[in-house]
Amino acid sequence: MRTSHTSAYQEMMINSKLLEVPRGSYQRELNAKRVRKIAAKFDPRLVNPPKVSYRNGHYYVFDGQHTIAVLKLLNGGRDLMIRCIVYTGMTESEEALLFAQQAGEAAKLTPGDKMRAMIYGGDPECMAFLKATESVGLRLDYAQRRGKHRIGCIGTAFEEFKRVGADLYKEALSLIVAAWHGDPESLRAETIQSVTRFIELYRQEYDPRRLVSRLHKTDPLTIYREGRAMGVNMAGYKKYLYQVFCIYNGSSKKKVLPMKF
Template sequence: MNGTKRLEKSYEVMFISSSDLSVTRDTYQRELNSRRVREIAESFDERVANEPKVSARDGRFYVFDGQHTMPARKLLNGGRDLPILCKVYTGLTEQDEAVLFAEQTGISAKVYPGSKIRALVFGGDPDAIAFVEATESAGLHLSFNQSRGLKHIGCVAAAYGEFMSAGADLYTEALRVIAAAWDGHKYSLRAETIQGVTEFIKLYHDEYNPKRLISRCRRYDPMHIYRRAKAAGDSLPAPQRYIFEVWNIYNGTSRANTLPLKF
């Protein structure tokens, strides 16, 4: 954060034509949301609007905060280019821009977890990079746009929280169990399942049998943990109710392999 604060001070305010402003979307930026642009334009007030944050790099101006307010201003100008007052930063690398984009705050559009982590990965954040590597070592991938698919995790924030809480080894172990049990089915990669299995493994790491857990999970629908936890309502707080469902699956009716309730 200290580096970010230093970078925040190194800017000057100047007018730049919208025709000269670029957005890099093939590395860390989000795709342009046309609906978001229209919503901003409907209630836009230049008197209270924030200036777009721009990086002057390689002879061009790259917008790293304000990519939706910029076209909203142009929309209100009848689709014609216009001068826009910007905060222009100098001396930033594209990686610096990515980190600032990920850490932006205020009334701008929310930086969704997938976009934020994607930006942190591009910016070289060691935890974010280790998170991606741990996920892929389990044969799975992260969907930074929050979409679900075969072997693709859309609940990036929940997965990242488990990675940071459990550590790379236990997080990877949990993903491997899930992937082996349900063959990477998209519904098995919901937040509830990832949290339940990871937290279960944290609690019972030295006691449970991974092969038994995989075999037992295979007997159930990929949505089982989610559905059972939802039906239980608030009888237990999350993630305890997800752990409880994994515990129930593991124990089944066996007495020889029963694990004690620890939560």
């Protein structure tokens, strides 16, 4: 038996009927289509043992639920003995954090999967990101589907939060909400990133009321459509930032901001 940090672990053969997947907390749903796809090209030599936490008399799978499903499928749907790496002495929060750090072989973690697990595990930066997002009336959609007042572009939003800090991130989101009232199309990655960067660039110069008013009069898809239409004429996020810049300035002669990017 070996020890990692405060947890001991060892390889064990465990009957699959005893392996529990904590989907009600930090785990994602099983992707049956992916399971069938993996099973069709299965090579037992490439299998990584599922990682399991033995806690309160139960074996909780925190990495490898798709591997277990594949092995059962190939066994005619019947339970079987599976070689696992079993950890002892872990809390559920520690399991969640380890889950967020391990992608396994069967299904790569999405930003939503990882964020949900990190938040469940109590990661301070992720918890601060969640608090900042919810403070402006929005929520994170871990399944990453845009919806009314729901952010699906979790990876982009989190990167902006880390880059500019909570205050500027909240300022950008609050203005987007004020302009479009949580319209799903206003919560695209391109819009969140471009509005955040506009505020960062012009924080001491722009008028928040003017920005909200100008955005409100604009179809929320405009930033995405017009930016994409620019093709390679402007690189990366700048072509979407340019749309926010143009929307803000409009045809005004007095309140025009200078182009800084």
